Amino acid sequence: MLTKDQIAQRIARELQDGWYVNLGIGIPTLVANYIPDGISVVLQSENGLLGMGPFPTEDQVDADLINAGKQTVTMLPGSSLFSSADSFAMIRGGHVQLTVLGAMEVAENGDIANWKIPGKMVKGMGGAMDLVAGTDNIIVAMMHTNREGESKLLKRCSLPLTGKNCIKRVITDLGLFSIEENSFVLEELAPGVSIEEIQAKTEGNLRISPNVKTMKFD
């Protein structure tokens, strides 16, 4: 099983030099800690910053400089600042090469739900609907099951959708999956996890890639 940091570490291996990348709140944020040597990416924060740097030291803290999760951040050399309209022009206009975000549910047809539990939790979609509509390359990072142990990889989402038919890749604590032709295709297994366990914990249609392998971590 992967830790949250290992999920982030695995996603970071997908990064390519020169990409502009939007990392969502939670596990996706951790990806910034594992950017491989020799790869230079620019992190986009949808509240209006390109070139987001690490968290500030105590004396660098600036209330006027936060990320989309409202955390204090810093800027790297070459950063730029802009309005929310320009920020979402970047996102909607397809200028961001990769979006990594969390989800409550993903379905075998590529639907994603991550913003509302009717009658219980209404926080809002923030920028998630724009991000899934505007980026071709989206990776969903999440736990394979919810707190009740139920699969989050479903035949159909039960919660209100964030986007339709837009997710092509999911990485969970159990493995990495692509979504093709109404199936989750298991591409990589987390160390110590069996195909049987994944089958038992995946409600949606599951296929095993003929080239399935086990992830390796240093």
Next chain:
Amino acid sequence: MNKIVKNAEEAIRGIEDGMTLMLGGFGLCGIPENCINALVKAKTKNLTCISNNAGVDDFGIGLMLQQRQVKKMIASYVGENAEFERQLLSGELEVELTPQGTLAEKCRAGGAGIPAFFTATGYGTEVAEGKETREINGRMYVLEESLTADYAIVKAWKGDRFGNLIFKGTARNFNPMMAMAGRITIAEVEILVEAGELDPNQIHTPGIFVQKIFQGVDYEKRIEQRTVSK
């Protein structure tokens, strides 16, 4: 030309019960603290507030929610505000949750005289319910109507007598588009200077969009998630 008013109390004179307001800011970053506090004191009610977030329970728009001054809220994310969520789930507060990019574009378009636009955002979700959809070049889009407001209230770092504004850091966010979309726009700034003191090359919001400006006082600039590295 003189757009300078003395303070927030004077600036918000003219805001009446039932009006629609736009309030700049993302989370608590770049919110017009002085005007929000003045509205709380003025107890103006039945307001429709357009703002990306709704403050936190005891700061920002949260203060107006506590006094039930807000009838309807148009926002993209309200997860930091427990009172908001309670009023929403109990049906006391009318809420139109709008995707963040769509909200930004609705303000931009409203200020630019564009009544509506097509976007792929929200297609196939409940956001698109009841809205016109159209296929353009093989992809489905949703028709979203733009927004304007009786008053837009924005916060900038520096401004001058003509209403020209410069923002700082990520405190810019929704402020420039909202400034464009207000029939009357109030700008509160940290530093107010004479015309000519700001470099015209550096102006983010040209003064044509601003009708009233004042230098705010006692900015708290509360941080929601103070996160530091060692």
